[in-house]
Amino acid sequence: MTTSDSKPENDKTDTSNPEAGESLDFVRAIIIEDNKTGKFDQRVHTRFPPEPNGYLHIGHAKSICLNFGIGQEFPGGQCNLRFDDTNPTKEEQEYVESIQADVKWLGFDWEDRLYFASDYFDQMYDYAEQLIMAGKAYVCELNAEETRQLRGSLFAEGQDSPHRNRSVEENLDLFRRMRAGEFEDGSRVLRAKIDMKSPNLNMRDPIMYRILTARHHRTGDKWCIYPMYDWAHGLEDSMEGITHSICTLEFENHRPLYDWFLDALGIYHPQQIEFARLNLTYTVMSKRKLLQLVTEKRVNGWDDPRMPTISGMRRRGYSPQAIRNFCKTISVNKFNSTIDIALLDHCLRDDLNKTSPRVMAVLKPLKVIIDNYPDDKIDMLEAINNPEDESAGTRLVPFTKEMYIEQDDFMEDPPKKFFRLAPGREVRLRYAYFVTCTDVVKDENGQVVELHCTYDPETRGGNAPDGRKVKATLHWVSATESVPAEVRLYDHLFTKENPDDVGEDEDFKDSLNPDSLEVLTGCRVEPILKDARVEDRVQFERLGYFCVDKDSTPEHLVFNRTVGLRDMWAKIKKAANPNPNPNPNPNQKKNKKK
């Protein structure tokens, strides 16, 4: 079994030298240009700055791979992990821990550079006083509503606050008293004095500090004023000596403000660069919406295998390598795009195919009795663990008189293109024998409940000495030697390609897929799986990639289907019979009361 990746894997095998050719994304191109001109003295220092208010998702992985990737690719490059914890009302320690675990699991290392915005609160406060003394910030007593009014709109200029022209002394006094806790929440803010008529709303005297009587997860009750993002973020970057501050596109309009604060203070000035966030088909990617799915129990927690969270994907069976490869493939750009989830599946299969040991499991068992096989004989047959990796070796699989095969692998009245078992037909049981179906046993409802077969002892291992061929090879499991298991099958969480595309009275949750989870009990797996550990990944031959769920115990094995194998037969079936039973979703939508 593959080792679970609970430890950080710092393989730098997939890193290339960005200065040595290949095609570059625009961010790396900028960095190389800056190194040429010596803008940052050849330093390359990035940071990944999550707010600890939720779990990381695949969109964050894109940012993590970008920032940490740059940190390890460039000579002397570094990347910090920094928690942007400036809003105590939303942030929690649980998230701080999960985020660190996820970044590590993805295979990245911040070494000793773990930082918190809250560690800089004192310095930020001093900078704020500096700005006040320079006449570039003032205390404003307008309430939130009034502030909004005077800010104007996209089409209308803003108007100056009546408190805009206080003296430096008065501002300093008021600001110090804000810090001292003399004022009520929301009664005053510190604002930068820029330009209420700027076409960029962010420049209309943005708020730097608000009064918030809230206990911070790290600073406790030390502060009752907290810095706003725009004020804080550039300072954090500056204090850490960041060279390239990479963020998402929606901060493009904030860059003039980022620059303004740093210039007004006259301190070290990193370069902000914006890139497009990731969108995936059949997926929602906002922390707010994911949180909603969790709190409303639409899924079973942040690490539900259907969630696009890193922890959900880990539990589902994704490998860090697959996610890194995916991020490399999608690259980074400045325009919005939606990636086909099939590309993620492909990157997943591509990695899992090379790394996952094969093993046989029967999800929907159909009993097969080999009539001419000795009653109590257990034949141990050699099976290849991974045809893609010779070093994975072989194992022995028990073969007995009573077997199980997959229900889907037998048809009493097969169509032309069905190659698998049927009455009178001979097929191969993988690594075992050729068997021929001689009899079909049905229950009172006409359901096939049992098959009788004969085997050819000459075909042990799976080859006929006379050279005869069979059209199909089936996976199987001994009825008596296999072990029971539960298997959870997953499908897209949403039925709509873009769940965010909703009409007036709709909600993104309307397109939640009612069949996104299917639990199969009574599955049977090879006995070797008794020793499997949580997060171990395997391929169930002919079915897909599976991993051991955290709910699994030696007495009750539980597997998650990470992703199915590509399935030609499913396509052929679909082509022959496009709509066997009408899609339940449209009907269900009609019946939906709203």
Add this chain to the structure above:
RNA sequence: UACCCGAUGGUGUAAUUGGUAACACACAAGUUUUUGGUACUUGCAUUCCAGGUUCGAGUCCUGGUCGGGUAACCA
């Protein structure tokens, strides 16, 4: 009625200083096969539009069109 950003196949990413539009996914067809897996082969776009500069434009210029972002005391 503003400001900022963007536009290359169905999808996503490429294309040295302007010089044959490349790769991957998806889809389709085929070869190999003890996984209807993997691997391999083949097919699939004149680069949003209109002008212009040039021997030559996806790349440069002008004007449109379309898409995204921005009016939390969130980040």
